[in-house]
Amino acid sequence: MPALSVSQVILHLNNLFGYDPILSDVCVIGEVSRATRSASGHAYFTLKDEDGVLDSALFRGGIGVEHLELGAEVFVFGRVSVYGPSGRLQLIANLVEPAGDGILQARFEEMKNKLESEGLFDLERKRPIPSFPSVMGIVTSKDAAAWQDIQQTVARRFPRVELVLAHTPVQGNTAATLIAEAINSLNQVGGIDTIIVARGGGSPEDLWPFNEEVVARAIFASATPVISGVGHESDWSIADLVSDLRASTPTAAAELAVPDLEELKGKLNYYTSQMHLYCSARIDVGRNELKYSVTKLDRALPDLVTHKIRLDDLITRANSNVLHKNELTKEYLRGLAEKMTALAPHTTIARGYSVLQKSLDGKIISRVGDIGSGENITITVSDGVIDAKTVGENMGLGVPEEHQLNLL
């Protein structure tokens, strides 16, 4: 094998690169990490990504030298070759274009897919935001308009809340880490009901920290529910996707975080009047129920009046019956008494008749045969009794019928 000179090797390489369909006409995307301009008008710069660097040159007359700013994401169109004097691989550019938006979009999509697959955006994970917070943690810059907007909104809507500001830069290289730290710190303070992570509108680069993984992880790990209010209406950040509630702006975030005091007072008044209303309606119902019950009770009572009238009638009738009977009896008795008086023995005796009785047994002697000779008798006359003795034989006499009757 013949030995080759260094130049021959470099030449060979450049030939190979020149034939290579990719390397001979390439578009490289990367971040400008170093850029210098020579007096002759050439621009030398380094392109980098996470794992590598590529020396590059844009010679005088090339287009897009103004995009070669430190940190800028650019598309570089050109070819790859080896520069002999240094022996280094070089990207010879003829056109440089800013890549910013496209790159960021690609990174955003990549981050979104990654975190989504891990479940950081799951709807089931979203926690309810406390309706009436007492203490809220605010993650933003103390110099930002967002902080002013939040304070004003809270003061206007619900001024009985304490705001704890966790100040952090919200743009630049260190912002993402510091935002994440602020969220963690607020969680360590304790007693915070809601966290708002906020930043006003800006360029996609400005808002980029809110798309960083470290911020997403901090929001995900937060024990306190997080509301995000980053950028404007149309800006969706990774932070928005992870947070429990997304608001379009910092002001909107504050509005979602606290209730409206006036509205609440109105609600309380409404509740109070509703309670009055319902309660008096209930009392009316009770009153009607009572009325109904009384009526029902009334109807259920026996008809005392009718019974009483009937009873009175019965008593009257009974009374009059009894009285009538009494009168009749009295009348009858009176008649009897008169009769008896007429028939009484002493009345007869008083008229001159007398009554004979056997002394032995008091038997009335009304016939001859009732008494023998020599027997003791008593003779009752009008003013006393005469003791006597019979003599002689008894003889029957004809006694008139009427006298016999009178002796009975």
Place this chain on the structure above:
Amino acid sequence: MSTMSENELGALSFEEIMDELEKSVSDLENGKLPLSKASEVYEKGMKLAEEASKRLSDTEIKITDIKKAFEEKIEISSQSENDLDI
């Protein structure tokens, strides 16, 4: 659910008060409560509403930063440690 004491009311969060109040209103709205119960619920509801508006009248926005919040927390926890020593 009987009437509430001041202590019980004080222990409730604003959210709990509003929840209880809403429940009282809907219980009354329902209209099926016995009258004695309804007046009990009414009394309780009015107390809740009163407490809620009392709390809302406290209108002082307080702004602090996290460093101060931490310091306060440390202060409070060291105080409570002292309390324990006593």
